[in-house]
Amino acid sequence: MHSWRRRLSDIFKLTLILWFYQLALSLRYQNYVDVDRALSPYAESFIAEARRHFCPVELRDIIVQVAHLESDGDGFLVIGLCEVTGTFRRVSVDPVYWKFATEDERLGLMYHELGHCLLGRDHTEALLPDGRPASLMHPYLSDGWEKDRERYLNELFDSCAR
Numbered sequence: 001m002h003s004w005r006r007r008l009s010d011i012f013k014l015t016l017i018l019w020f021y022q023l024a025l026s027l028r029y030q031n032y033v034d035v036d037r038a039l040s041p042y043a044e045s046f047i048a049e050a051r052r053h054f055c056p057v058e059l060r061d062i063i064v065q066v067a068h069l070e071s072d073g074d075g076f077l078v079i080g081l082c083e084v085t086g087t088f089r090r091v092s093v094d095p096v097y098w099k100f101a102t103e104d105e106r107l108g109l110m111y112h113e114l115g116h117c118l119l120g121r122d123h124t125e126a127l128l129p130d131g132r133p134a135s136l137m138h139p140y141l142s143d144g145w146e147k148d149r150e151r152y153l154n155e156l157f158d159s160c161a162r
């Protein structure tokens with residue numbers, strides 16, 4: 001027979017167990033880093049550029065992976081994605097896009113997604129006078145950005161360094 005006292009104590013125990021479970025999960029994922037080996041040089045390049053621009057970000061609490069991505073609602077192919085849950089981040093890049101992309105495009109995509117995931121940046125649709133995107137955070141990737149590398153990197157890390 002369960003008295004209300006007993007039931008209350010059961011609820012308490014269950015709450016305690018759930019709390020410990022959550023604590024264990026958050027400890028388990030703390031400092032968790034899983035960067036795909038093929039993507040690692042591109043992610044490390046972002047970190048090196050961030051440091052050069054006095055932006056103190058790290059590859060921590062993050063997964064960087066190759067994964068098939070769904071098209072978005074408008075039917076556009078999604079080639080990269082940044083997902084944030086609490087303090088945990090996950091960057092995914094599409095394997096087919098990655099395979100055929102130029103180095104310039106790969107870096108641009110990785111910098112864009114880490115711009116979301118590590119710098120907390122949103123998209124900007126601003127354009128330069130010549131019609132090119134003004135930022136690597138433009139929603140549609142353009143190649144050839146590396147010809148104007150310093151300008152794009154200064155723009156990318158500007159809000160972080162301040």
Ligand SMILES: [Zn+2]
Pocket residue numbers: 112116123139
């Ligand atoms: Zn984006």
